[in-house]
């Protein structure tokens with residue numbers, strides 16, 4: 001009998017989390033209240049009421065916030081605006097695979113530094129800087145990193161910022177998972193610690209629905225000003241209609257309640273993932289125990305050749321991502337990213353039992 005497929009490839013929210021009825025109501029309210037604005041072209045920074053709401057929460061100027069068609073669009077825009085061939089950019093290893101693609105395509109030379117159990121190896125970063133390899137920026141995912149699940153400690157955040165001001169580079173913090181914390185205490189964001197040298201990217205993709213494609217960047221005025229102009233010259237503006245839907249859900253307090261529902265939905269999924277790994281892979285792999293987000297990163301004790309891994313996974317009807325995609329230099333043969341939010345606890349249990357069979361052979 002063929003087993004049900006189990007998909008450990010996609011870090012997406014589950015369809016059961018999508019607030020379809022609430023969005024239908026918001027769509028009708030938005031058209032009634034803001035129809036003439038949201039159906040027209042507009043200034044490139046995006047729908048002002050949503051920017052004002054984010055600005056209030058972040059204690060920022062609303063003109064320093066640019067809304068985009070997802071946060072990735074804004075990262076791509078910034079990369080294309082600033083990177084010249086040969087410019088060095090610092091990243092974590094592993095990191096988000098699409099960021100790697102975007103930065104390489106923009107012509108950046110990548111220097112990537114290992115992620116330890118509490119985030120980045122800052123000593124390795126300092127050594128590289130002392131050797132004269134200065135980046136234009138350091139892109140980090142400090143909270144519940146995609147793909148490793150790690151969170152950067154406060155001490156390391158402070159050290160990275162000290163290095164950034166000594167050596168003169170910007171920090172780009174990408175924090176789409178920050179509000180999905182299932183336990184433990186939050187550290188201040190890079191922007192809270194040093195707004196003048198931080199670009200903060202974030203998104204409503206994981207909080208409401210990725211299909212809305214609403215994300216933002218909050219940047220110092222020296223960056224937000226030229227970026228807004230670059231955006232206008234590239235695509236005029238991102239979707240005001242979708243931004244206004246987000247505004248409706250966020251300004252009414254609904255989003256805060258929804259976040260509590262998401263945390264209640266995802267916490268048992270993370271717990272099941274951890275318990276299943278403890279039960280099946282102890283002695284064959286190691287992993288960090290995340291406090292939130294979407295992902296677990298697992299490091300196998302012994303590399304299984306990727307073709308063999310794929311072949312055994314296919315036989316077990318298990319879909320796995322090739323770990324090498326998260327590393328700039330082709331490392332990652334021993335790395336597995338396991339997203340847990342879109343799978344039901346019983347699928348996670350079954351998936352990890354099958355994974356153990358695949359790895360242990």
Ligand SMILES: Cc1ncc(COP(=O)(O)O)c(C=O)c1O
Nearest residue numbers: 070071072096146174203205215
């Ligand atoms: C670290 C990180 N940044 C950005 C994105 C994409 O965000 P958006 O949907 O806002 O473009 C993702 C999605 O998986 C992500 O994990």
